[in-house]
Amino acid sequence: MKHRVQKVEAALADAGCDAVLVTNLKNIYYLTGFWGTAGTVFISKNRRLFLTDARYSLLAEQAITGFDIIETRSALAEIAKIIKDDKLSVIGFDSEVSYAYYQELTATFTEYRLLALTNFVEKLRMIKDADEVETIRHACQISDRAFLDVLDFIKPGQTTELDVANFLDFRMRKYGASGVSFETIVASGYRSAMPHGVASDKVIQRGEMLTLDFGCYYNHYVSDMTRTVHIGQASDQEREVYEIVLRSNQALIASAKAGVTYRAYDQIAREVIDAAGYGAYFTHGIGHGIGLDIHEVPYFGKSDDTIKAGMVLTDEPGIYLENKYGVRIEDDLLITEDGCEVLTLAPKELIVLN
Ligand code: GLY
Ligand code: MN
Numbered sequence: 001m002k003h004r005v006q007k008v009e010a011a012l013a014d015a016g017c018d019a020v021l022v023t024n025l026k027n028i029y030y031l032t033g034f035w036g037t038a039g040t041v042f043i044s045k046n047r048r049l050f051l052t053d054a055r056y057s058l059l060a061e062q063a064i065t066g067f068d069i070i071e072t073r074s075a076l077a078e079i080a081k082i083i084k085d086d087k088l089s090v091i092g093f094d095s096e097v098s099y100a101y102y103q104e105l106t107a108t109f110t111e112y113r114l115l116a117l118t119n120f121v122e123k124l125r126m127i128k129d130a131d132e133v134e135t136i137r138h139a140c141q142i143s144d145r146a147f148l149d150v151l152d153f154i155k156p157g158q159t160t161e162l163d164v165a166n167f168l169d170f171r172m173r174k175y176g177a178s179g180v181s182f183e184t185i186v187a188s189g190y191r192s193a194m195p196h197g198v199a200s201d202k203v204i205q206r207g208e209m210l211t212l213d214f215g216c217y218y219n220h221y222v223s224d225m226t227r228t229v230h231i232g233q234a235s236d237q238e239r240e241v242y243e244i245v246l247r248s249n250q251a252l253i254a255s256a257k258a259g260v261t262y263r264a265y266d267q268i269a270r271e272v273i274d275a276a277g278y279g280a281y282f283t284h285g286i287g288h289g290i291g292l293d294i295h296e297v298p299y300f301g302k303s304d305d306t307i308k309a310g311m312v313l314t315d316e317p318g319i320y321l322e323n324k325y326g327v328r329i330e331d332d333l334l335i336t337e338d339g340c341e342v343l344t345l346a347p348k349e350l351i352v353l354n
Pocket of ligand 1: 182213214224225330
């Protein structure tokens, strides 16, 4: 954790501030190793403060090194008291805080300029270290196993989407997950044309496409995977659409490596779908970073920023044909200097369940 805090200190000047207040709990975990529901971190050149209330102070003493741990129910007032002679002028804070919290900030730090910072710690989180990669890899393995198991569970004409979601969720917990990283998406038939059709009580029928998009938390890090399978005989057009999405997913795997621009990361996959004539039906971005959050920077717009070794990114092309069906295939990719490693290893050839 120490080197992470040093990175924050080194980034303060570039961000235009001499101290930062960190309130996002994932960022606090990243910097301190503390996992709880209440905490505030303050970092300046000569202060590293962690403030929490009595529920968590013992846990904090055990989990955190290198910070002064302060038990209080008035974190901001306490910080203001401690730093009053530090000659600070600009204090950064997470721009995502609530308006009520912002009002408390402005009322407490009247002597300072307050600077809203967006993705300040999140940008440091983009590059994963070896431990983080291993943890995400394990989370992906849990998802892979749950996917293989669910194939035997689905009984056309009997099983509902919710049954499938609950099965996946419990299986991932059985294999060591602490929970799901987002509400499991199980979308069958016409519902699979909704990219984020969360599970409903619809019964899965023969002749339908079925999209499963799910992931888990393992040791605080996420996995995020999508597979689309077919129930019964797939038509020629369904097979064609599936193959286009698979080629798009694979084209990105073949090209993703450090140095690829965000723009190109999206384009590589999109061009395959465009060339096949389905460009209008790929209606979302190609992916996002994963880590402590299911969606974290980077995202892939029209930017010339480049992806870096150590990023873990999703590759999730899809084609959605309204009132008919949809197909999405999603993998988690670890970017390396000369390529990428696919962390989600569940099969991707079209699986037809009977
Ligand atoms: N797989 C869920 C999402 O990316 O939003
Ligand atoms: Mn995703």
